[in-house]
Amino acid sequence: MIRYGPGVALVVVDMQNDFADPRGSLHVAGAEAIVPVVNRQIALARAGRALVVFSQDWHPRHTPHFAKDGGPWPVHCVADTWGAELHPALDCPPGSPLIRKGTNGEDGYSAFSMRDADTGETVPTPLEMLLHEAGVDTVVVVGLATDYCVRYTALDGIRLGHRVTVLTDGVAAVDVNPGDGERALGELRAAGVALADGQAS
Ligand code: VGL
Ligand code: ZN
Numbered sequence: 001m002i003r004y005g006p007g008v009a010l011v012v013v014d015m016q017n018d019f020a021d022p023r024g025s026l027h028v029a030g031a032e033a034i035v036p037v038v039n040r041q042i043a044l045a046r047a048g049r050a051l052v053v054f055s056q057d058w059h060p061r062h063t064p065h066f067a068k069d070g071g072p073w074p075v076h077c078v079a080d081t082w083g084a085e086l087h088p089a090l091d092c093p094p095g096s097p098l099i100r101k102g103t104n105g106e107d108g109y110s111a112f113s114m115r116d117a118d119t120g121e122t123v124p125t126p127l128e129m130l131l132h133e134a135g136v137d138t139v140v141v142v143g144l145a146t147d148y149c150v151r152y153t154a155l156d157g158i159r160l161g162h163r164v165t166v167l168t169d170g171v172a173a174v175d176v177n178p179g180d181g182e183r184a185l186g187e188l189r190a191a192g193v194a195l196a197d198g199q200a201s
Contacts, residue, residue: 002041002140002165002196004048009136010041011127011157012054013111013143013150015090018076018083019057020144025083026076028145030172037170037198038142039091046093051134053127054092055111057149058084058100064117065107079103099127110152112160128160138163142170142198147180154193167198 004010015038018024020031045052057077065071077084079100086092099111106114112127131139139157141150141164150171157164166188173181189195 002044002167002198004045004050004140006049006134007136008045008048008050008138008140009131009134010045010050010052010140010142011111011153012038012042012052012090012092013141013153014055014057014077014145015087015143016056016077016083017085017087020087020090024076025074026174028172028174031144034142034144034170034172035087035089037167039089041140041142041167041170041198042091042093045140050140051097051131051136052093053097053099053111053130054086054090055099055101055125055127055143055149055153056084056086058102060102060105063102063105063107065102097130099125099130101125108152109149110156111149112153112156131162136162139165141166144172145181146171146173147176147184148174151184151188154188155191158192163194164192165194165196168195170198 019028058079105117108114113122139162141154154164
């Protein structure tokens with residue numbers, strides 16, 4: 001049961017066309033089904049005066065993240081393209097804080113941190129500073145995808161000392177290998193992340 005209040009942040013991870021729309025280049029099965037769940041959490045969080053933050057995967061045209069440049073993924077979420085836009089059915093109020101990961105070609109999955117493509121160093125995104133300034137110690141994570149960006153965002157949240165809950169009906173998995181999403185949830189639970197049902201709260 002989530003009690004949204006001023007010390008809580010709802011982090012909506014990568015609800016972008018390339019992942020959430022069936023025409024997207026890295027469509028995540030089941031992504032459309034989580035949109036209403038996520039929108040309900042956004043409404044509850046706003047009603048409770050919790051912070052609502054959105055992240056976007058935000059890649060340059062060439063990055064070692066993409067298969068054509070030696071990485072694992074089809075081209076997706078290229079900066080300033082349709083695929084990188086938030087899904088139009090997502091209730092993202094104007095002025096909401098947006099965290100864009102990879103604007104300088106950095107790589108990585110977490111909304112909290114990125115890997116500098118040149119030095120290999122891990123660098124923070126503005127998310128932790130934003131949460132710190134808002135007095136947040138409790139993070140609720142929803143979005144895409146369970147086995148990548150949700151997973152690393154939740155793990156970073158724990159590493160940074162937050163209480164972290166992932167809403168299992170508010171996430172969906174890429175499942176490159178069948179069961180990856182379920183395994184990720186198991187890993188998160190073992191790391192101290194609470195798993196909860198958004199519809200029940
Ligand atoms: C993601 C694969 C590649 C994600 C991002 O947002 O989970 N997955 N890039
Ligand atoms: Zn990506």
